[in-house]
Amino acid sequence: MKAGVICNPKSHQNRTGHIAFGTPFRSFASPGVVVATPRTRDELTGVLLGFARDGIDLLVIDGGDGTVRDVLTRAGTIWGDDWPRIAIVPSGKTNALALDLGVPADWTIEQALAAAAANHSVERRPVEIERRDDAAVLRGFLFGTGAFVSATALAQRTHRVGAFHGVAVSLALGWAVAQTIFGRASSQWRAGEHIKLRAALADGRGEVAVDDRRYLLLASTLNRLPVGLKPFGTPRAGMKLLVVDAPPRRMIRAVPLLLSGSESPWLDASGYRRFDADAIDLTIDGDFILDGEIYPGGDLRIRPATPIRFVVP
Missing domain, CATH: 3.40.50.10330 (Probable inorganic polyphosphate/atp-NAD kinase; domain 1)
Known part of the structure; x- marks a missing residue:
């Protein structure tokens, strides 16, 4: 070998x-x-x-x-x-x-x-992100925009004071939720980013379209996330999306349900929507994060990449 x-x-x-x-x-x-x-x-x-x-x-x-x-x-x-x-x-x-x-x-x-x-x-299968203006392609496993950009910056600050892995995730998540709950509706945390999205749902089940401000958008092909978080619901294969309205409503009740993987219809009705998608066409003015790195927004095409065999114990 x-x-x-x-x-x-x-x-x-x-x-x-x-x-x-x-x-x-x-x-x-x-x-x-x-x-x-x-x-x-x-x-x-x-x-x-x-x-x-x-x-x-x-x-x-x-x-x-x-x-x-x-x-x-x-x-x-x-x-x-x-x-x-x-x-x-x-x-x-x-x-x-x-x-x-x-x-x-x-x-x-x-x-x-x-x-x-x-x-x-x-x-x-990694997430593959293609820029429509120059055909540049990125590959990773966790994409996010909106409040996820600020939350990632918080996590990187915790690294500088010696917090890593699940500890850093927990500290950044807690601070982001607090900033959102107690901030003004016009604050950076609550106001959200303008997102224009069209997602082809998995298995040909139609599509989802968004053209409005949203607090958060996440997409990932990971089955499991650190510290047991389940923002996409039941762990499963495929590209999964979470889209949260801006400003987010009833976060004190919603966050524990969301992160524990609850499938309660109340979440969807309150603006915390999950989808499985085959492809996403996305236009964002703000930045996005891919696996911890910040990139400028623009016109993006997001889809699952070629399958890769990963060695496991």
């Missing part, structure tokens, strides 16, 4: 210096395995092209959700519809994909290689 390993030297756990920083490549203890530590996205593209020329069977990503996003975005134009298997070694501040896959926080490269040799894998 030929394997290529991408180690992000900037990932939270990798800053302890257990990887080689002096050269972009180094030999690994296992035969046929090469480790790269690219520091820029252009270097990352070069490394991935080298792995493709070598015909690797397994791509190991040692980093967090942001590293996974960058690798999938750059690798999509290289492998197209014929991806190698991918293993995640979670070493970032957030590792939502690893949690969804059931990969333990202390998983090592050696364990990932052993699981790949034993053919342990599951299929996941």
Whole structure:
């Protein structure tokens, strides 16, 4: 088995210096395995092209959700519809994909290689975001706009004071809810963003159209989210959406129901709407977040990407 390993030297756990920083490549203890530590996205593209020329069977990503996003975005134009298997070694501040896959926080490269040799894998489809103005494509697993942008900024502040993973998510969520509940209707938290959306529902069940201000829009292909949150309802495969009216109503009652996965019709009637979608056409003036990174809005096409086999324990 030929394997290529991408180690992000900037990932939270990798800053302890257990990887080689002096050269972009180094030999690994296992035969046929090469480790790269690219520091820029252009270097990352070069490394991935080298792995493709070598015909690797397994791509190991040692980093967090942001590293996974960058690798999938750059690798999509290289492998197209014929991806190698991918293993995640979670070493970032957030590792939502690893949690969804059931990969333990202390998983090592050696364990990932052993699981790949034993053919342990599951299929996941990233979210693919295409800009209509320049055809640039991003790939990740959790998209959000509206209040999600501000909430993500809060989570990143908690990182700076030493809170990570589920703790950071919980702190940011609690502060965002408090700001929304107690803020004025005209505040940044409550006023929302203008969203123009047309979503083709899964299995040909029609479509949903929105052209108004909305507090929040989330889309994800993850089955599970950190700290047991279930904003999309019952965990399931496929691309799922949550759209919340602005200003959000009855949040004190709604938030516990929403985050616990309640299927109560009251949520939908109160402006907390969930959908399963095959594709989304979206126009937003504000920014959006993909796996922790902020990007400018515009005219976007969002859909599930090519299925990828991910190695699991």
